[in-house]
Amino acid sequence: MSDPGTSAGITRADVAHLAGLSRIDLTDEELDRLAPQLAVILDSVATVSQVASQDIPPTSHAVPLQNVFREDVVRPGLTPEEALSGAPLVDQQRFAVPRILGEEA
């Protein structure tokens, strides 16, 4: 998997794979340019682990809150007209989108 020219963090193949998952069309030139840039960013972030020791848990939330719940009570949402007002195409009170091929209903 290792790709010459990039650091251990991320390879050119990784970037191509992620671009595919994100539905971003990257040219070969863009991959050549972006892969090393992303590697630099990852390396910079990785320096954090040099100061964070084993007893410091990874952080996923900036605010120390837990158990924020809502009562199970219905509140009115949007009308269908409001909900569909930003849709590029509407058909039968539904959002119309290009059909994804290769999938069964």
Next chain:
Amino acid sequence: MSVTTDLEPVGFDEALTRYEPVFGLEVHVELGTATKMFCACDTTFGAEPNTQVCPVCLALPGALPVVNATAVESAIRIGLALNCSIASWCRFARKNYFYPDMPKNFQTSQYDEPIAFDGWMDVEVDGETFRVEIERAHMEEDTGKSLHVGGSTGRIHGASHSLLDYNRAGIPLVEIVTRPVVVPGDKAPAVARAYVQQLRELILALGVSDARMDQGSLRCDVNLSLRPAGTETLGTRSETKNVNSFRSVERAFRFEVGRHASLLDAGRSVVQETRHFHEDSGSTSSGREKSDAEDYRYFPEPDLVPVVPDAAWIEELRGTLPEQPSARRSRLQADWGLSDLDMRDVVGAGALDLVAATVEQGSSPAAARKWWLGELARAARERDVALDELGVSPTQVAEVQGLVDAGRVNDKLARQVFDGLLAGEGSPEEIVAARGLEVVSDDGALGEAVDRAIEANPDVAEKIRGGKQAAAGALIGAVMKEMRGQADAGRVRELIIERLS
């Protein structure tokens, strides 16, 4: 499309001579909460499209989700009922994928921190108990519904397109995942089916969902792999979706065993893929291959804070659990005084709840069992429906038995009352009146019939005079025949003995 359709599936029994099936089940339960998992939208089934949506479930910019407390409680109660440990700290995660059924481009789920884990459920098949281990039960949200429109009716310049209704997007789901299950191959499809059946019973007893497979509020995926008999390594598995009835669980299982066996016999490999079950043909077809597209890049959901159930809350919820189905069965069996075999018949016929409800309405357990497993089971078979779909209620069965207990009808007449119930002729009382089914216990009418029977059978009468009271049966039969089964047999016997002693 599938590359495997050219091979004829191997028969199930034959496949078992060479291979051992290993299966796992993933069951999605749509919770019956009033609102969605992360927003206050209504969840009532069957509303007009896009009438139960808001900025949160449509993923409009700036909208923030908030967790439904009742959904968390339901998930914890499901976990406890499945003998799971409850996480003392867990988070939601984003499961990233591009598909229009989720407007956010991710589904909010739980990844490596499920709310409940390491449980089990004991499943009974043919009187044998099999333990199915539960790996995890986690919280997530349902997706929207797509309607695929063909090119001819489409408005996008003749191209096919999909129409999305997001009413269902965001409805709370609990996904219950088993560990790989290994049981004797010939029992395995029945164990899989019984697991789903018992799990549904449990969900209903918990009151957390209506668990209707036909409406999709309980959905089952069957994961299956084969390995050569006597080996330990797991083979490549397929995941069969769209398995929407108990019977389909068993059929899909058996079909996949045959399909896998035919591939392995031919020296080919099983493709790890999603397959769709087809109710009409009982077969499966290839869905999509597991590939790069399945790289969901899960990460902790930054918009939702951790769920940290404290011990007091968990114990409070444990106190609300219903009796375990297996414990209930044992208790009812003892209460009813049934042998293991008799109890197995009741459970196997799907009559447990019906018999229990009939007994609650005042019938004796023996009578309730007799009617449901006899007359009514026969009627259900004739009509090819389940017992609880016959249209005869436990209350009605108890009423019929009440008429028998009061001596107003005998068992033979009771069968005619059931005929009337099945034909929708009204209540048992109305049917007895309309069909004139009541037994005759009036001494005048009975006495005349008894006299005629004695006259017609002088030799039998002589035996009874000589002390052979057992011979009275022949005379009782004659009276019953004359009165078309509507005589009170006990009173007829008394009248015969009175006259001949």
